Amino acid sequence: MIAEQGVQALAVEPLARRMGITKGSFYWHFSSREALLQRALNRWEEHDSRNLNNALGEISNPRDRLVSFFRRVGKEKLTHEVYSELCAAAGHAQVEPVLERVAQRRMTHLSAAFEELGLDPVAARYQARLTYSVYLGFLQLQRQNQTPSLSSEEFDAYIEHVINTLIPG
């Protein structure tokens, strides 16, 4: 429901309707709507954290790791949709810390890869932030239907362009 309509759409009564149960039942499993959201957020963050290590941790060549970071945008659709909606809900007290940790983790990964490619630590940090900004901006454009379809050759060409611009070597 977060992926479809955003954080605020994760509400007790709509959820219950959708599941064919009632509120009474829901409140046996969760103490409040806040608790439900917290569980959902924790679940997603864990999944995302594992994903980061599994998918990118294995690739030893730093350039391939970075390239894979961009190519991944096209896959794992659900997770990206959730993240996109979470970004839209920045400012929400429960969402904010999640976003902070996730962005931090990911940028640290990027920064390490850029350092391995020979950039000095400061430049690597800047480049990581820049790269992550591109990713965030892409998600935003996607929410506005301003990106070519993910499976078109224009999309692939654009990704090529981004890779060539941002990844040295």
Add this chain to the structure above:
Amino acid sequence: MIAEQGVQALAVEPLARRMGITKGSFYWHFSSREALLQRALNRWEEHDSRNLNNALGEISNPRDRLVSFFRRVGKEKLTHEVYSELCAAAGHAQVEPVLERVAQRRMTHLSAAFEELGLDPVAARYQARLTYSVYLGFLQLQRQNQTPSLSSEEFDAYIEHVINTLIPG
């Protein structure tokens, strides 16, 4: 109110309270909350459109124009805050078309500047989208308090880095 708390915070009763009037009075001036939001959106879009032409249209040197685009992120705080919140409300039926037009206008400007710098039309379009993504991603990071303060020297250094990476020549 949009800049402070987002589109959904622009509500009739809170607005009336804040102005020290009542709902009854509000509904004499506006037919509905929707109408108010529409007027606010139109107003902002017009202001932004004029701004684009005034600030960037005058600069003849395309590189300076691009550099000024980035430097502007630090200024015009209110407008950027509004835009940032509008982006968060993408998916909203009234907000969506505004976002689409604004992004289109701005990217067209960027694309033209890159063409003037010698890029072929396709590369210029890609580079414009990339550049605009960086801007959107920056706004997002700002919403998450993940950027250095706008008036620090680290911020200036980062902007330098971005300019050097994205603007040819």
Add this chain to the structure above:
DNA sequence: CCATTACCATACGCTGGAGTATGGTAAACG
């Protein structure tokens, strides 16, 4: 001078979501 117009307040009804109180049922268990 009376009536219309512009502007604002009071007081209502409606809706949707949060949370609670209470009772029902089926399975497991002592």
Add this chain to the structure above:
DNA sequence: CGTTTACCATACTCCAGCGTATGGTAATGG
């Protein structure tokens, strides 16, 4: 075999925002 436990429904209350009905007042104009 009765009772506890897990799970679910019904039926409320509470609250905040949207919109409306209606009446008051001050200024303006025929």
